[in-house]
Amino acid sequence: MSEVAEPGMEMSRVPAPEWAGEEPLVFELGGDLERGPREVRTGVADRPLAELLPGVALRATPAPIPAVPEPVLARHLGRLARRNHNLHQGIYPLGSCTMKYNPAVDEELARLAGFADIHPYQDAGDVQGALELMWELERLLCEITGMTRISLQPAAGAHGEWTGLRMIQAYHAARGDTQRTRVLIPDSAHGTNPASAALAGLEVVTIRSNPDGTVDVADVARHLDRRAAAIMMTNPNTLGVFEKDILEIAGMAHEAGALLYYDGANLNALVGLARPGDMGFDVVHLNLHKTFSTPHGGGGPGSGPVGVAEALTPFLPTPTVARDGDRFRLDHDHPQSIGKVRSYYGNFGMLVRAYAYIRAYGSSISAVAENAVLNARYLQSRLGGTFPMAVTSDSMHEFVATTKGGRVVGLRALDVAKRLLDYGVYAPTAYFPTTVPEALMFEPTETESKRSLDLLAEVCAAIVAEAERDLDHVRGAPYLTPVSRVDEVEAARRPVLRWRRAE
Amino acid sequence: MAYLPNGADERRQMLEAIGAASVEELFATVPERLRHPQLTLPEPLAEQDLVTELERLAGRTHPLGSLDSFLGAGVYRRYVPAIVRAAIARPEFYTAYTPYQAEASQGTLQTIFEFQSMICELTGMDVANASLYDGATAAAEGVMMAVAQTGRRRVVAAADLHPETLAVIRTYGRGRGVEVATTDDVSTSIGAGDACAVVALPGFLGTVEELAPVAQAARAVGAISICSADPIACALVAPPGDLGFDITVGDGQPLGVPPSFGGPHVGFMAVRQELMRRMPGRLVGLTHDRHGRRAYALTLQAREQHIRRERATSNICTNHALTALAATVYMARMGGAGMRRVAEISVQRAHALAGRLSALDGFELAEPARPYLWEFALLVPGDADDFARAMRRQGIVAGLPLGRFDPDRREQLLVCCTETSTPASLDRYVEAASRFAGPVEVNR
Ligand SMILES: Cc1ncc(COP(=O)(O)O)c(C=O)c1O
Numbered sequence: 001m002s003e004v005a006e007p008g009m010e011m012s013r014v015p016a017p018e019w020a021g022e023e024p025l026v027f028e029l030g031g032d033l034e035r036g037p038r039e040v041r042t043g044v045a046d047r048p049l050a051e052l053l054p055g056v057a058l059r060a061t062p063a064p065i066p067a068v069p070e071p072v073l074a075r076h077l078g079r080l081a082r083r084n085h086n087l088h089q090g091i092y093p094l095g096s097c098t099m100k101y102n103p104a105v106d107e108e109l110a111r112l113a114g115f116a117d118i119h120p121y122q123d124a125g126d127v128q129g130a131l132e133l134m135w136e137l138e139r140l141l142c143e144i145t146g147m148t149r150i151s152l153q154p155a156a157g158a159h160g161e162w163t164g165l166r167m168i169q170a171y172h173a174a175r176g177d178t179q180r181t182r183v184l185i186p187d188s189a190h191g192t193n194p195a196s197a198a199l200a201g202l203e204v205v206t207i208r209s210n211p212d213g214t215v216d217v218a219d220v221a222r223h224l225d226r227r228a229a230a231i232m233m234t235n236p237n238t239l240g241v242f243e244k245d246i247l248e249i250a251g252m253a254h255e256a257g258a259l260l261y262y263d264g265a266n267l268n269a270l271v272g273l274a275r276p277g278d279m280g281f282d283v284v285h286l287n288l289h290k291t292f293s294t295p296h297g298g299g300g301p302g303s304g305p306v307g308v309a310e311a312l313t314p315f316l317p318t319p320t321v322a323r324d325g326d327r328f329r330l331d332h333d334h335p336q337s338i339g340k341v342r343s344y345y346g347n348f349g350m351l352v353r354a355y356a357y358i359r360a361y362g363s364s365i366s367a368v369a370e371n372a373v374l375n376a377r378y379l380q381s382r383l384g385g386t387f388p389m390a391v392t393s394d395s396m397h398e399f400v401a402t403t404k405g406g407r408v409v410g411l412r413a414l415d416v417a418k419r420l421l422d423y424g425v426y427a428p429t430a431y432f433p434t435t436v437p438e439a440l441m442f443e444p445t446e447t448e449s450k451r452s453l454d455l456l457a458e459v460c461a462a463i464v465a466e467a468e469r470d471l472d473h474v475r476g477a478p479y480l481t482p483v484s485r486v487d488e489v490e491a492a493r494r495p496v497l498r499w500r501r502a503e
Numbered sequence: 504m505a506y507l508p509n510g511a512d513e514r515r516q517m518l519e520a521i522g523a524a525s526v527e528e529l530f531a532t533v534p535e536r537l538r539h540p541q542l543t544l545p546e547p548l549a550e551q552d553l554v555t556e557l558e559r560l561a562g563r564t565h566p567l568g569s570l571d572s573f574l575g576a577g578v579y580r581r582y583v584p585a586i587v588r589a590a591i592a593r594p595e596f597y598t599a600y601t602p603y604q605a606e607a608s609q610g611t612l613q614t615i616f617e618f619q620s621m622i623c624e625l626t627g628m629d630v631a632n633a634s635l636y637d638g639a640t641a642a643a644e645g646v647m648m649a650v651a652q653t654g655r656r657r658v659v660a661a662a663d664l665h666p667e668t669l670a671v672i673r674t675y676g677r678g679r680g681v682e683v684a685t686t687d688d689v690s691t692s693i694g695a696g697d698a699c700a701v702v703a704l705p706g707f708l709g710t711v712e713e714l715a716p717v718a719q720a721a722r723a724v725g726a727i728s729i730c731s732a733d734p735i736a737c738a739l740v741a742p743p744g745d746l747g748f749d750i751t752v753g754d755g756q757p758l759g760v761p762p763s764f765g766g767p768h769v770g771f772m773a774v775r776q777e778l779m780r781r782m783p784g785r786l787v788g789l790t791h792d793r794h795g796r797r798a799y800a801l802t803l804q805a806r807e808q809h810i811r812r813e814r815a816t817s818n819i820c821t822n823h824a825l826t827a828l829a830a831t832v833y834m835a836r837m838g839g840a841g842m843r844r845v846a847e848i849s850v851q852r853a854h855a856l857a858g859r860l861s862a863l864d865g866f867e868l869a870e871p872a873r874p875y876l877w878e879f880a881l882l883v884p885g886d887a888d889d890f891a892r893a894m895r896r897q898g899i900v901a902g903l904p905l906g907r908f909d910p911d912r913r914e915q916l917l918v919c920c921t922e923t924s925t926p927a928s929l930d931r932y933v934e935a936a937s938r939f940a941g942p943v944e945v946n947r
Contacts, residue, residue, distance in 0.1 A: 022797045023609075026617045026835045036841015037584070042848050043926030044855035049847065052854045053874045056711050057741035059843070063625045067838025070586055077586075077614075077832065081595035084610035088594035101506055102598055105550050111588075114561025119574045120765030121903050122565070123895065129563030130764050143542055155636035155766070156821040158808070166678055195808035195818035199647070201678040204813045242532040272544075273530060274537045289821065293506075297825030298611035299601035299633070299785065301767035317674075339674035343577065343639040343667040343754070344765025356557055360505040362547035366539075370526045371507050371514075377529055378517040394532055421607045426600070432809070449508040450517060476793075478606045483792040486605040491790035491802040495779070497630050498620040499789075 023079050027499050031066025031073075064501065083482040084298070085426045091452050093379075095398045095429040095441025096190065096238060098268045098290035103360065106293070106353040115352050120344040124329045130348065131328035135321045137355045138305075144358075144365070145264075145284050146277020147307030152346040153317045157265055159341065160285030160304030161196035161232070163317060166338045167308060168230045168259050168283060169200060170315040174336060177257065180229035184258075186215050188238045188433040193263060202229060209435060212393040213239035213400075220249055224256040234263040235279065236270075238433040240376070240395035240443075250280025259283060259312075267291045268445065269373055269397035272366030282309045291368075292354035303350035317341045371446035372397040375453060379444050382457035386464050390436040398443035400436050401428075408467040411474065413438040416463055418485060419477035423459045505547065567762065571928040572900040573856075575878050575919025576707070577638070577665050578765065579757045581735070581845065582923055583833065587759040590832045591825055601785075601821070605800040606792075611824065612799035615787040618831040624839065625737045626751040627744020628773035633785040634827040635770030635819060638754025639668040642701065642731050643675035644783045644817055645750045645772060649699035649727035650681055651816070652781055658683045659693045659726075663706030666908050668731055672701070690720040699727040704736055704743060707908075708917060709853075709878025710870060711740060718747035727778075734758055734771070734830075736876055738842035739850070750774045759833030760826050769826035780806060783817030845922050849877035852929060853920035857881070859933045860918075863940035869915045878919040880905060880912070884939050887916045897935045899928075 049058060068076070085092070092099035110116065118127050138150045154160035165183065172180045183197040186207045194204045205223050208216045214237065224231075231253050236242045243249070253260045262281035268291045270276075276284045288294045289302035296302070308316065314336040322331035330345070361368060373396045380389070380399045387401035403411045417427030417440070429441040444453055467474045478484060509517070514526070523529055530538060548556060567580050574580075591597060595610060602608030602615075615633045622631035635641040646658055658676065660669060662685040673683050686692040693700045700721040705711045714730065721728035729750045730743035735757045737743070743751040756768035774782060780803065788802035808815040837845065857879050860866045865884035883890040887904035894901035906913035920929070 023613060025613070025620070026831075027620065031835070031838055032840070033838065034840055036838045036844050037836065039841070039844045040582075040848065040922060042851045044851055044929070046851050047854065049850065052850055053711065053740075053876070055713070056874050057746075058739060059741060062843045063738055063742070063839030065621050065624050065834055065837075065839040065842075067841050068835045070584075070836065073832070073835055074586060074589075076835075077590050077593075080610035080613055081593050082610070083608075083613070084595045084599045085604070085607035086595045087598035092600060094600055097600060099600055103506055105553065107592065107597070109554065109557045109561075112558065112561040113566040113568055114558075114564045116761040116763050117566035117568050117580070118564050118764045119567055119572070119578055119580070119762045119900075121574055121576055121578070122567075122900065123892075126565040126895075126900075127764065129560035132563065133560050140544065143544060146540065155640070155823070156819070158818040158820045159636060159640070162818055166674070169678065190820075191808035191810070191812050191815070192818050192820050194813035195811075195815040198813040198815070199675075199678065199818045201680065244532050244534070247534060247537075270533070272542065273539065274533050275540050278537050278540060287821075295597045295825070296600050296821075297597050297823075298599040298608075298614075298828065299824030300821040301636075301769075301823040301826055302821040303767075339677070340639075340667060340670040341674055342671060342766075343637050343665075343768075346765070347767040348764040349761075349767050352557070356553055359545065359548050359556060360550070360553055363542065363544040364505075364547045365542075365544060367507060370529075371509065373529045374514060374517055374521075374526055375509075377521045377523070381521050394529070396529070396532075417604065418606065421604060426607060427604050447506050447508065450513040452508075481606040482609050483606055483794075483796055483798040485793050486798045486800045487790045487792065488605070488800045488802065491788035491800045492804075495786075495803060496789040497616075497779070497786055497802075498623045499616070 025499050026068060026076065027066060029068050029072050029076055031068035033064060033066050036067045090424045091448055091456055092426045093428045093442045093444050093456060095443040096265055096432065098443060098445055100293055100445035101447035102293050102295040103357060106356045109356050110349045110352040128328055131321050133355055134351060135323055135328055137351055140358050141286065141305060142307065144271060145307050146275030147284055148310045149313045149316060150305050150307040151317045152305045152351055153341050154304035154306055155342055155347055156300060156302040157285060157287040157304045158192035158196055160306040161192055162199050163341045164261055164283040164285055164306045165196055165200040165202060167312050167315040170338050171312050172229055179227055182227045183229055184220060184223050184231040188213060188435045189232060189234060190238060190263065190265065193232045213237060213241045213391045214243050217245050217249060221252060224252055224258060228256060228258040230259045230261050232261040232263060234266055236266050236396045239391055239400050240398040241391060241393050242396055246279045265290055269369055271369045273369045282312060288350055288354040293357045294350040294353040301347050301350060303347040368446050375444045375446055375448055379442060379453045379457060383460055386461045390439060398441060401440045401442065402436055402438045404438040407464055408471060410471055411467045413440050415474045416440060419463045419474050420459060421478040422480045425456060425459055570898055570900050571931055573902045573918045573920065573924065573932065574900050576903045576917050577667065578762045579921055580762060580923050581757050581921050583759045584836050586836055587829050587832045591829050596828055597825055602801060605798065609799060612787050614828050614831050616789060616799050618827045619787060621834045622771050622773050625734055625742065626732065626773045627742035628751050629776040630779045631771060631773035632782050633787055634822045634824060635772055635784055636823055637766065637768045637770045638731060638752065639671035641752035641770030641772050642668045643672045645729045645752045646672050646699060646701065647675060648778065648781045649729065652727060653698045653725065655696055655698040656681050657697045658699055658701060659689055659697050660685050660701040661689050661703055662687050663708060664701060664703045664731060665707050690716040693720050693724055693726055695724045697724065697726045699729050701729045701731065704730055704732040705876050708870060708880045709875040710873040711876060715746040735842055735846050738839060739846035749778060755830040758830035760829050767823055767826050769823040769830055781816055782806065784819045784822055848922040849920055852924055853877040853879060856920055856929050856932060860936060863937055865940050866936065877921060878917055880915045881918050882914055883916055887914055890939060891916060894935055899932055899935055
């Protein structure tokens with residue numbers, strides 16, 4: 001018997017008012033505009049500000065932000081928290097996003113004063129433990145990726161992509177190879193790939209994919225000329241399929257003088273089991289907020305370290321961490337560096353979490369990939385009768401289903417996505433990759449139990465069965481979320497991007 | 504195994520359902536010679552051993568709280584109300600994804616809308632985005648916006664921009680052939696061929712200049728004016744929006760985010776209405792649900808990489824939502840008045856310390872004619888690195904020696920006070936420094 005109840009059918013189940021109603025904005029909670037919380041005394045002989053800041057224009061009145069009393073603010077945040085799906089509530093099967101469970105201990109560790117309360121400009125002697133952690137993390141990530149060195153600076157995946165492409169440009173420029181201004185990017189690639197190329201000042205050449213989702217090798221060959229700076233690839237690709245011709249493509253690229261870039265968003269399929277460095281990739285970025293389980297935070301902060309092969313090490317962002325015997329220091333001596341890509345040394349708080357995560361698995365880290373692929377393949381097999389699959393080839397840690405050509409004509413990916421929310425399940429990634437119509441991309445990750453996967457499969461089956469009976473009902477979803485279907489057209493047509501005091 | 508819920512039985516059942524004989528079979532598409540590299544990785548650690556190992560590393564640093572610290576220079580130790588940490592430690596917030604499915608993400612969406620609104624109030628601008636990585640990349644994104652808006656490729660930047668910010672602007676600019684010139688007088692240097700003027704509030708040395716003329720001069724030549732502002736400064740002095748700037752960027756770290764060795768912090772950007780559609784990153788808008796209730800959603804996404812690909816306004820995808828939440832809670836708890844009070848305390852303490860130090864023989868302000876907020880460049884007797892080292896031996900981080908940024912400032916230290924610099928720590932600073940006081944024979 002199915003364990004899945006069918007929600008949203010009877011109005012008596014409409015949730016309680018404070019959950020269903022509108023939550024006031026922080027400006028509407030009645031805080032004090034004139035005074036902040038009780039303050040400490042200056043403790044020095046105060047002088048008039050006009051005397052201390054001669055000629056400086058001061059605000060006539062405080063910025064109109066109310067100081068909300070703590071008990072009121074606490075409830076506001078508590079009610080808002082209830083309006084969020086999250087990993088402690090249910091599965092988050094977002095393809096390409098690797099929403100795995102974030103270990104509780106990692107959060108505690110990152111908050112240790114020895115990590116959180118240190119300043120980037122303290123003397124090296126005062127921050128040895130932090131530098132050692134960064135140095136060790138770089139070694140671990142090099143080992144896992146097969147790269148020579150890794151910069152921990154980039155703040156997210158896209159930032160790592162742009163950093164990597166800047167290094168590729170610097171590499172070609174240093175060889176006097178200045179006509180290489182193009183990047184080959186598969187049509188199924190994530191949007192950040194072409195956007196990062198454009199930000200770096202490179203021209204994007206789109207490469208076709210085969211019916212099975214893999215890169216068309218002949219199309220790659222056609223565009224590998226003297227203008228090609230690099231090929232950007234995701235492997236397994238955004239359909240979850242391993243690029244089986246990767247060694248051939250790497251050979252072709254290098255033969256033509258181009259470099260091979262690895263978008264590491266999908267490393268969770270391979271971590272510990274195969275290395276981008278061994279596949280011939282010259283530059284690799286990782287998303288620590290995916291494979292290495294730093295929490296996604298509602299949209300960051302993440303961390304996007306970027307690794308390079310030997311030939312590109314001179315171009316790494318500055319500074320790097322160096323070791324002299326048992327002392328660690330920041331090394332600013334990189335005359336060919338592309339420069340600084342952000343302030344200071346990286347999202348250190350995320351580096352602490354990722355380091356802890358890797359040390360917990362250590363030499364058993366391949367269990368992550370094995371279980372991620374096992375979970376995804378199992379879920380896919382359970383969904384086989386519910387949705388058509390976008391490609392027939394074997395996928396790895398994620399797979400793309402579609403509602404197109406399925407049992408219910410007119411059922412859209414969006415409708416399935418919204419109806420899933422009623423069951424306390426977050427929707428898979430919808431409409432990505434853009435090469436697949438009505439795409440639903442599932443990535444369960446290794447931290448879901450079989451029971452959780454079974455439930456998700458049953459919910460999906462229930463939704464399709466419901467759509468067969470009553471498509472309109474599915475199209476009206478969601479019913480049980482704190483708000484019903486949100487009007488995104490209105491949001492875009494009349495943008496209201498901030499609260500304003502009534503005139 | 505660490506964080507894996509399925510046991511051997513479940514895995515066997517799952518393999519059966521798939522129709523595979525082994526997990527290895529699931530990796531058949533990976534060429535044999537790539538599989539199972541020999542990795543040198545340490546033994547797995549039990550949680551308890553993991554804590555021991557990380558506590559060992561954390562024990563090999565000296566946190567600011569264990570010292571009398573007068574380090575600032577862009578990263579500030581400000582008091583963080585406990586409710587800020589309590590909020591960002593909630594799994595409902597920290598384990599959520601980017602709020603693409605609006606109906607199941609109203610919590611995150613509303614807090615971002617509140618962040619955008621409060622950043623606008625603080626900076627005096629029309630529209631703010633959901634966050635960027637940090638202050639330095641926010642400034643670089645602002646410059647890229649100006650380049651796109653004006654079609655020009657030269658940037659005039661104040662020489663007293665934070666060195667990290669200037670360095671990052673240069674790195675972003677280089678790929679796109681954008682030239683960056685620095686000057687002490689931006690308003691007279693900006694010309695008709697320039698994309699933008701970039702100035703800081705306050706400057707790297709803590710000083711405040713008259714900035715309204717920069718915004719006017721930029722406007723007069725059709726360039727964009729950008730101000731990189733400290734948010735706490737914006738609570739005290741006339742904010743960039745009131746001074747006529749087109750774009751305000753900055754780092755929200757002082758708003759409830761710990762120093763964390765330089766990251767993660769949170770970049771913010773706020774602009775005039777006319778520049779809204781050129782903004783990088785996410786924007787949350789107010790709209791309604793089917794029942795007409797207020798609801799929030801990501802909006803104007805046609806600017807972004809997932810829709811526009813190589814023609815997007817930026818490549819940013821993941822931003823710094825959780826640290827923006829910390830800033831949101833901080834601003835809401837402190838209010839505009841509370842933040843202004845924090846700024847005032849910092850100003851009073853910095854000026855008191857500066858007064859007492861410059862009364863010592865051999866110590867004086869390096870920029871005596873320029874008004875400053877809570878940081879000041881201090882001339883010390885002899886080499887500032889030596890002085891800082893000697894002070895450190897007494898448990899005092901006396902400031903940032905400036906020689907590494909400017910060889911002409913080798914005898915200067917950038918000293919910072921905040922509301923966490925207690926009066927007793929000021930006394931200890933003066934007491935320790937007085938031992939270095941005496942007739943100056945160093946050649947200045
Ligand atoms: C395949 C792929 N590439 C790149 C990115 C960009 O990473 P980030 O969001 O960290 O910038 C993502 C994730 O969003 C992704 O899924």
